[in-house]
Amino acid sequence: MWCALLNWFGLDEGLSCYGIHELLVFAWTLQLSSQIKKFWKLGVISLIWALWTARNKCHFDDKTFIHQEILVFLKATFIEVDNSFPKMGHMDNKWKDYLVIWQMGVRPRVRPPPEMTSVYWSPPAYLWLKANSDGSAMEAPGRIYAGGVFRDWRGFVRGCFHVEGGLGFAFEAELLRVISAIQLAHRWGWNKLWFEADSSYVVHILSTKSTRVPWRFKAIWNQALLLLERIDYRISHIFREGNVPADIMASPHTPEGWWPFGVDLICDAVVRDLSVHSHVRCKF
Structure with a gap:
């Protein structure tokens, strides 16, 4: 699951070996465009909650762990937040950021040009x-x-x-x-x-x-x-x-x-x- 999330954001899969504390510190200090950064933090927190919920269902309710359901849940969360909060920052106008946005299934918010004043x-x-x-x-x-x-x-x-x-x-x-x-x-x-x-x-x-x-x-x-x-x-x-x-x-x-x-x-x-x-x- 962590490797999948890291792949969506174009990050090294080796980060999935971090402890939870190290991962949270890394997530909050990583330098990304404003739109990507907000969805990255959202993805980390949502995945922690989804994995914890799935583990409890497997342990107490004899449910089967299906990783595809968690991936669908993450993308649905991204789309719902994107529709509910129009001010989610802007992406850098680069191909790398566009690929990340496309992986998440949300709308790219292009950075507006700077205002030039004499x-x-x-x-x-x-x-x-x-x-x-x-x-x-x-x-x-x-x-x-x-x-x-x-x-x-x-x-x-x-x-x-x-x-x-x-x-x-x-x-x-x-x-x-x-x-x-x-x-x-x-x-x-x-x-x-x-x-x-x-x-x-x-x-x-x-x-x-x-x-x-x-x-x-x-x-x-x-x-x-x-x-x-x-x-x-x-x-x-x-x-x-x-x-x-x-x-x-x-x-x-x-x-x-x-x-x-x-x-x-x-x-x-x-x-x-x-x-x-x-x-x-x-x-x-």
Whole structure:
């Protein structure tokens, strides 16, 4: 029975020698397409139940073990679940997955093509500066980093920064980048600032001026909110694909500091933002 099930899914028959615990661990960790994986787990559990039921019938009811009945039961189970639950994932669009689906007798659910979206970085209005920033965290909790790039209406870099914030979580790294951008804008007297971030959390706390932040950032965030009242600012969201220079500045491998010009690390990304070619965002 186990060899038959493994053959349906194109797996090695030698796996039938596994103990039940090893088999269950293998079943839940095997890398398959979403549709195949769900039916594979269903097949393992259904076969365990079917064999146990058949054994009891043979032992207590003097029934005869007929392996073909169990195979029919498994396929009927696959078909019933496929009809009852339309959201069973998608197969990889490969011949191997199609053969597995055909063996089970269920409908192939072809993976839809990815949605392609163009992402543009656009310069700010005349005499405005756009502050793109990003944060990164190593593990949770781990060391947090923040970085950002200030660019004018011509797309020229007016400054970039990288700061480290000790141990923390990813959302604290997002908060750190906002605070750093506000402080630097105040230091250099930039009163027309357009904040752009790839984090909905950043957009939310800037839009609402929320004070619900971690206690260790409470004082410095309240100071940043006071500085923000002296700035004419806008807030917008951009996908990560259009926030590459800031993402580079937030990398743990970038040295800490402030530069009143564009560093070599981000030159190519800045030039790409100014070109006519957009970034492409793929959503599967």
